[in-house]
Amino acid sequence: MTTKLETRLASEGGTKAVTKLGPFPSKLGREELWELIDLWEFSPGNKERIKEILDHDANVEGPHLFRYYNPKPSRVAMAEEAMRGLIGTKYCLAVNSCTSALIASYRALGIGAGDEVIVPAYTFFASAAGVVAADGIPVIAEVDDSLTLDPEAAERALTRRTKAIVVVHMRGAAGQMDALVDLSKRKGLPLVEDVAQAGGGSFRGKRLGSLGAVGCFSFDHYKVMSSGEGGFVTTDDEWLYTRAQSWHDTAACWRPDRFARERREGELFAGENYRMSELQGAVAIAQIRKADAMLAGYRRARDLILAGIDPFPGLSFRRLTDPAGDTAICLIMFLPNPEITKRAIEELHAEGVPAGGVYDSKVRDWHIYTYWDHIMEKKSVAADGLPWSALPQAELPKYSRDMCPRTLDLLGRSVHIEINCNYQEEDCRAITEGINKVLHRLRG
Numbered sequence: 001m002t003t004k005l006e007t008r009l010a011s012e013g014g015t016k017a018v019t020k021l022g023p024f025p026s027k028l029g030r031e032e033l034w035e036l037i038d039l040w041e042f043s044p045g046n047k048e049r050i051k052e053i054l055d056h057d058a059n060v061e062g063p064h065l066f067r068y069y070n071p072k073p074s075r076v077a078m079a080e081e082a083m084r085g086l087i088g089t090k091y092c093l094a095v096n097s098c099t100s101a102l103i104a105s106y107r108a109l110g111i112g113a114g115d116e117v118i119v120p121a122y123t124f125f126a127s128a129a130g131v132v133a134a135d136g137i138p139v140i141a142e143v144d145d146s147l148t149l150d151p152e153a154a155e156r157a158l159t160r161r162t163k164a165i166v167v168v169h170m171r172g173a174a175g176q177m178d179a180l181v182d183l184s185k186r187k188g189l190p191l192v193e194d195v196a197q198a199g200g201g202s203f204r205g206k207r208l209g210s211l212g213a214v215g216c217f218s219f220d221h222y223k224v225m226s227s228g229e230g231g232f233v234t235t236d237d238e239w240l241y242t243r244a245q246s247w248h249d250t251a252a253c254w255r256p257d258r259f260a261r262e263r264r265e266g267e268l269f270a271g272e273n274y275r276m277s278e279l280q281g282a283v284a285i286a287q288i289r290k291a292d293a294m295l296a297g298y299r300r301a302r303d304l305i306l307a308g309i310d311p312f313p314g315l316s317f318r319r320l321t322d323p324a325g326d327t328a329i330c331l332i333m334f335l336p337n338p339e340i341t342k343r344a345i346e347e348l349h350a351e352g353v354p355a356g357g358v359y360d361s362k363v364r365d366w367h368i369y370t371y372w373d374h375i376m377e378k379k380s381v382a383a384d385g386l387p388w389s390a391l392p393q394a395e396l397p398k399y400s401r402d403m404c405p406r407t408l409d410l411l412g413r414s415v416h417i418e419i420n421c422n423y424q425e426e427d428c429r430a431i432t433e434g435i436n437k438v439l440h441r442l443r444g
């Protein structure tokens with residue numbers, strides 16, 4: 001059969017060639033949803049029931065998992081709003097990790113070649129590696145018995161090239177925010193809060209991430225709130241937010257006014273892609289809503305365990321700058337020397353107490369500066385040798401494995417007891433009993 005070819009164009013009154021396309025099935029359908037459901041590990045019976053429901057709903061409308069140009073309300077935008085509400089800052093940007101949050105913040109602050117940033121000797125490698133990724137030079141300073149940046153060590157480490165100070169609220173507890181905010185103001189240097197390990201914690205009634213110039217959060221699996229991977233940048237500073245937004249989105253390529261010209265010098269530059277997916281956003285919303293309930297669980301468990309521990313000569317606890325604001329994800333005790341500490345950890349393990357060491361000179365660990373080989377040995381990703389080539393050799397920081405002896409001493413004597421927000425009274429009692437048994441035996 002031959003059909004007569006319509007030669008008149010539609011614009012000349014001819015018949016339109018295409019009158020109907022679709023609707024087509026969504027790219028993301030039941031198969032993808034099923035993979036997600038499978039992750040939740042329902043019982044086989046319930047899984048079967050869910051599968052039946054899915055198989056019978058042929059018209060499932062798939063989600064739009066990209067934040068921008070989304071016909072539905074964006075879950076990432078909703079998560080930002082929830083996080084902004086929780087932390088209490090004017091602006092919040094969702095990103096795909098805390099590493100990204102840190103790099104976007106360093107970039108937003110204008111850190112670049114030849115600029116120094118003070119970082120503590122005890123933190124996950126990302127706080128320092130992010131400085132290098134932003135072409136800056138990390139200057140490593142001691143922590144004190146709070147296991148966070150020692151403000152005096154930070155002040156001693158300042159040079160004319162210092163562009164920012166990073167406080168890391170390690171293992172759930174606030175750094176010394178009074179002294180560090182004061183230092184940052186006196187010297188006119190922005191304070192970056194790495195809140196990766198202390199999401200939801202606070203200092204004298206203000207949430208961590210709202211006290212410095214900018215806060216960086218992790219939502220990876222091991223954090224207080226998690227979306228598997230993910231992160232947030234919080235700030236009261238619109239300009240910092242705008243620049244972090246530009247960096248996180250290939251230079252603001254996808255924001256709603258994506259073709260807008262630069263409104264102010266420094267707004268647009270070639271960036272990277274740190275965008276959060278709608279999947280992470282959806283999970284993050286639920287986690288942010290649960291944050292305070294989880295924190296209450298952690299704190300209750302911490303108080304119960306702490307109240308039961310018997311005195312022991314030479315035993316002290318990590319100094320908390322604000323016990324009420326501590327997230328209480330752990331309890332850290334200092335023992336008199338590394339040998340007793342090691343023995344205590346072994347015995348606690350044997351008792352079933354979830355205890356671990358923080359530093360053992362023979363065990364590699366990304367949280368201790370001595371193992372940051374890439375920085376210690378001034379490694380570079382490219383032949384140009386940046387960031388180290390930005391300064392004359394003699395002006396670069398002198399890194400050595402023994403440069404922060406106080407940090408190593410404290411960490412080598414630390415016993416870390418993990419806390420779970422779901423512990424019941426009997427769990428806490430059993431843990432306290434295990435700790436007391438071991439301490440009594442060590443006392444001899």
Ligand SMILES: Cc1ncc(COP(=O)(O)O)c(C=O)c1O
Nearest residue numbers: 097098099124126196218219220
């Ligand atoms: C203190 C600290 N900063 C930054 C990060 C990096 O977080 P993310 O895994 O989200 O990149 C971590 C993760 O462990 C961390 O503990």
